[in-house]
Amino acid sequence: MNGTMVWPATAAICEVGLRDGLQNEKKLLSVEEKLELLDSIVASGVKIIEIGSFVHPKAVPQMADTGELAKRMKRAEGVEYRVLVPNLKGLERAYDAGLTKAKLTVSVSESHCRANFNQTPLQMMEGFGPCVEFAAKNGMVISGALSSAWGCAWEGKIPTAQIEKITRAFLDLGITELSLSDATGMASPRHIYEMGSHLKKAFPEVSWVLHLHNTRGMALACAVAALQVGITTFDGAFAGFGGCNFIPGAAGNVSTEDLIHMLHEMDIDTGVDLAKAMETGRLAQRILGRAGGSYVLQAGRNCDLVAQKAQAQQNK
């Protein structure tokens, strides 16, 4: 019995390096450094950028200047500048900074929510209603994120019924763009394929985004499985920065460059100039003073190897 794989013509990349890639970095970047990274991301052709979050500055000091960043950045035509917000207060700060797109996030894991917030996921989502009202009044667009969707340190695999419950709660709020987040890197390609197939059928009105971490090396394999169910929008972080709160030293978000390289090698257009995306990754590595987890930044693209060999032959 053989499978039948499909290859969409295009896929979309959301660069989340400025938020998820940086949020746990000890070295605090200046707004100027973030602006330089942002310029570089825009120059590469990425059209969706998560520039930061409006969470408590003491909880995540790296994100404290998201408002200033938003106010000072140039806004390129056709680019979506998104922030993550946990609640109405965060959303109001996003609005004050002139932003029009915000992502509300909730962990689908009952145990995770209880342990961290002493609430159930649905209780936490009660606060999302006023956010949606505020957004509607002020011309903002809200998307949602289901964190721990692919596994949880407390619960392991999350039952499908639980994912459905949280999805329905988002839909009841009128939020139809939903990110399935795997910050602990527990998703396997089969899980992505099976859960993804089910969710695509059960909720045809949802625009799904996949947020993968490469904690156990499976992120690109999961992306390939997602393509098979028609999920074609992927978060990535420059140079593969980011990490997992629970696993010190673990690999971070899937590297934007590796993701684009693989998609392009499969003739799937992302609209991004990979060479320029690699410049963003190198810039991030210079600013942070260390290598991230990007293979392509380390080894070069397939075409680079062939070009180098041709050059070496010519020089003989």
Add this chain to the structure above:
Amino acid sequence: MNGTMVWPATAAICEVGLRDGLQNEKKLLSVEEKLELLDSIVASGVKIIEIGSFVHPKAVPQMADTGELAKRMKRAEGVEYRVLVPNLKGLERAYDAGLTKAKLTVSVSESHCRANFNQTPLQMMEGFGPCVEFAAKNGMVISGALSSAWGCAWEGKIPTAQIEKITRAFLDLGITELSLSDATGMASPRHIYEMGSHLKKAFPEVSWVLHLHNTRGMALACAVAALQVGITTFDGAFAGFGGCNFIPGAAGNVSTEDLIHMLHEMDIDTGVDLAKAMETGRLAQRILGRAGGSYVLQAGRNCDLVAQKAQAQQNK
């Protein structure tokens, strides 16, 4: 349009760390260290082990003691101990060391063969005839490897017709177990799926093995694509050691532990005890004095994270 992914019940792992993982390491291991690794591999349940190669000792000093290793190793019931040989001389040395399985390798790339050996692949394969005769006379089994099958530093993508030509030449010699090797890590999942589908149909008599490197992070994604065409035998190297001759510092072979972890997470049985395979990987890292490229050795298995969290809750 959606894909249909399939998940075989089982997959086979060939541990090639002792050969491909070590061959370019500067630190020369003692035979005792290799025996310790070999014992550990066998203890984990791996049934196919490439223990070394019989190439010129000056070309690959790390492999110079393969004969001694073969003579001194304990032979476990049901385990295949394989070596790589380039020619009849190597095969004779393998026979003298008491081995019964050898792999003959040729690059499918005309340019690569010309540049390194001033011969075409088919000219190189002329030397395989006497090897097959020798093997038949002496009760040895020969398998083949098509190196650069997924891309070549000189030529980039290798045309299907070229892969077919070399495959037919192997079949003409009576060699039906063939490894498709990607030492430069240029394979993409789509390429694996499309070429793999074609080859499986065109040569139903062949037992295919996939030899992946994680140079550009795509190895596990390629393995998933291979499963879809019914290729279920994979080389891996402990801790992801190994590399690419042309790319200093690049990632090595796909890590055996990462491969097994992913397969098990997808309910595909390998017959290997992952915890024990991880011990092999850690042993290799201790012997070589550095980390390899294994994610699972770095971050732990999915189940480890859940167990750690449960333990932490209990200790509260």
